[in-house]
Amino acid sequence: MFQNTPGYNASSYMLIRKLVCNPRQEMLAQITPGAIPELSEYRFCSFCTTPIENGYRYCWQCRKYKDLLGNKSFNTLAWAVKGSQYYQDLLTYKNQPKASYYTQAYKRLLTLAAFAQSHLACLYRKWGYVDSVAVVPSSRRRDNTYLHILADRVFDALPHLKVKYEGKATSLETKMRGEIHPELIKIQENVKGKHIVVVDDPWVTGSSAMSTAQALTLQGAEHVTIIVFGRTLEPSWKTNQPFKQFFCPENRDLFHQDICPFTMGSCPP
Template identity: 25%
Template sequence: MASVVELSARYANFLVHPLAPGVGVCQICRGPARPGYSTCRRCHEAGDVLGVGVADVVVPISLALKNGQYANELWRYKNTHGPQRAHFLMGLAAVMWRFLAAHEPCIAAHCAVPGFDTVTTVPSTSGRAEHPLRAMAATVVGATRDRYRELLSATPAAAALGRTTSADRYVSTAVWGKNVLLIDDTWTTGNHAQSAAAALRAAGAHRVAVVVLGRHLNPAYGDTTEHIDRAQLRRFSWEVCPLRNGAHS
């Protein structure tokens, strides 16, 4: 069986490091932000709605560009079946595993905690019976499976909420005083992940960090092309920490 390094190696050819927070870059999701603003519109709205319920930090592993290879695989691991789904699930699991093995300690340090007691995933609100992300984190990824707990479930109101951010989208099992690593596959608006973070907070979580496999961006939308061009100037490296914006010493 191929190792995590072997399975994840090919992804370095098309993963794209998110830009560091700064002028024109949202300090939360790393997407485009209008000049003069520290966050994008969606993250600003989530903060207004959820207040202190938002995650302590959001860490995208890579940009996922619409119609690009990575975005395509993030779609296929959920929407294909049989050997094809297994192929993409194992590849993305290797990406998650390799990333967390290298950089989870820095994410914990950013949250001022020694580590994360518990790992969980953002549940589907589309009626999917068994989300492959849960299988990935709970059974495949060695960096998460021993800490995985199925904490979150959609509320009856979730379907009517559409894509909006809401503290009423999910409910969580009690996690008093726990530090939770919340994993999602794709961040487009962030509304689902931040709503899940709020549910964990309401259930007693001390710190919540969100790690996302792909920060979705559409190159054809607004000023996103320039943002992507800047990000693609740097070749992807597994050693680059998303929070330090460089390799760990």
């Protein structure tokens, strides 16, 4: 496919292959200018990393709550294009039988979590030491035990905050799509002056993760880092199509050993 791209060269191909499904604007800029004309009119949202057209800083969703982003940062461990194997993994991993073994979908997420854990010092260098982990509660009252295990796999012995959803048993992602409701999230511990990591599985609209992050901010958290296992992309959207074609054309690896998951480039010094 790449050999038929106007301006193709081997170095561009190798960089694209290394980016896998985790590109960022600063790495995209390393591609030889003009090598991929289809990508020249796009960049990434400064917060959630979704592809957007040039001339914008945030995607339409993040623009709605840009005033809330002051003490927050965002990291996605992998992109999840709808219809891909990884997207299906994020949808199904919680439904595995309560048994002593894990499904293949969950094993892939555990592998990704282990890779992120190996770069945990990079996160600390970038944003400072983390005090606690807040796993986003299910607004559908679903069991999120497996998400807690994934968070533990990344953050090892860090304590988990007691976080509770107090709204109706519905979904922030569907019934109140795109709306931030921190009043529905109860933080049951003192977080004043602390750096808290919020862990979620897929980021679709960001409602659940952002509601949890803003609740922590209102409780006095100094900084909130949101980490999601998959930034969901709708392949039919115009801005996503070039990235699906060039970065995620097949079910490729979820990460590359040479790419730090918290910088999407080299590890910080």
